[in-house]
Amino acid sequence: MTSVPLTRDEHLPADWRDLLALTKPRVMSLVVFTGLCGLLAAPGPVHPVLGFTAVLCIALGAGAAGALNQWYEADLDAKMKRTAKRPLPAGRMSRQTALHFGVGLGVFSVILMDLAANHLAAAVLAISILFYVLIYTVWLKRRTAQNIVIGGAAGAFPPLIGWAAVTGDVTTLPILLFAIIFLWTPPHFWALSLFVRTDYANAGVPMLPVVAGVQSTRRQILLYTLPMIAAAVAPWALGLAGWVYGIVSVILSVIFLTLAFAVFTNKATEPKSMGPEKKLFGFSILYLFGLFAALVVDRWLI
Amino acid sequence: MPQEEDEIIRQRQRERSRMLAILLGLFVVLMFAITIAKLTVNR
Numbered sequence: 001m002t003s004v005p006l007t008r009d010e011h012l013p014a015d016w017r018d019l020l021a022l023t024k025p026r027v028m029s030l031v032v033f034t035g036l037c038g039l040l041a042a043p044g045p046v047h048p049v050l051g052f053t054a055v056l057c058i059a060l061g062a063g064a065a066g067a068l069n070q071w072y073e074a075d076l077d078a079k080m081k082r083t084a085k086r087p088l089p090a091g092r093m094s095r096q097t098a099l100h101f102g103v104g105l106g107v108f109s110v111i112l113m114d115l116a117a118n119h120l121a122a123a124v125l126a127i128s129i130l131f132y133v134l135i136y137t138v139w140l141k142r143r144t145a146q147n148i149v150i151g152g153a154a155g156a157f158p159p160l161i162g163w164a165a166v167t168g169d170v171t172t173l174p175i176l177l178f179a180i181i182f183l184w185t186p187p188h189f190w191a192l193s194l195f196v197r198t199d200y201a202n203a204g205v206p207m208l209p210v211v212a213g214v215q216s217t218r219r220q221i222l223l224y225t226l227p228m229i230a231a232a233v234a235p236w237a238l239g240l241a242g243w244v245y246g247i248v249s250v251i252l253s254v255i256f257l258t259l260a261f262a263v264f265t266n267k268a269t270e271p272k273s274m275g276p277e278k279k280l281f282g283f284s285i286l287y288l289f290g291l292f293a294a295l296v297v298d299r300w301l302i
Numbered sequence: 303m304p305q306e307e308d309e310i311i312r313q314r315q316r317e318r319s320r321m322l323a324i325l326l327g328l329f330v331v332l333m334f335a336i337t338i339a340k341l342t343v344n345r
Contacts, residue, residue, distance in 0.1 A: 049339040
């Protein structure tokens, strides 16, 4: 990895706002939401303070993973328009500060989870941080077009952690929730990578559109949508969730499939003509929010 | 070191110290709440 050249600013102490930005707060919101839903969907009572702490630990763990990701990828971020203004590539913070902050936050989140919840939740949290940093960021991202496929597992852990924090075990439903996010990640990120592929190409990241081409990526998006839909509907089909989840998952999945098909039939190669891709990317976030919200509604209100 | 830069450093240090103090205070409150919650759950 080539390091970012030292700038005069790197000798200044980091602003706390930049430390916050290092945790990728926007990405964290989806992680916190799915973790909270995993916690709320789990059977059995949870003390509000312990539940809050478990979700806080998931957020801190995600923040730590985000910080370590930015620490390692400072050189890549500097080459991409989308990420060039982050604290490290912009030279507002030293890499050592980012490393210390990320490691400290990660260790703290795991210890606190162990104290507040149980060993299993803390262990899965530790695995998720290590998976994101070591498997996805360090190993896969720069080496293979399958980076998103395998690396997607890192973002799929939060509902599993939330569930484990309440029950102390992992059963079929949390595994299905894991599978939903795992299978959702490729279509979600490939839709994005289609209209920012020049950025990835310039940075030398082997995202699928860069390596295999635009049409092949569109085909893969449609193909991955099918098992994702199967996983999304499975909790209801297996009797693990009620009719609210069933109806919501079917409706949202039909819309997702329609948008994925629109992407498949689109022949545009210029980002400005990639309306279907942008629509699918936007809807995919809503899709995940909708599924997990329906699961909680099913468990608590029906 | 120019005075301007010195002032920026001191300002950042002050802001970070203040933020750290707030976070440490919240952490103490959280640990207290967790202890009480654990005692309640285990009773």
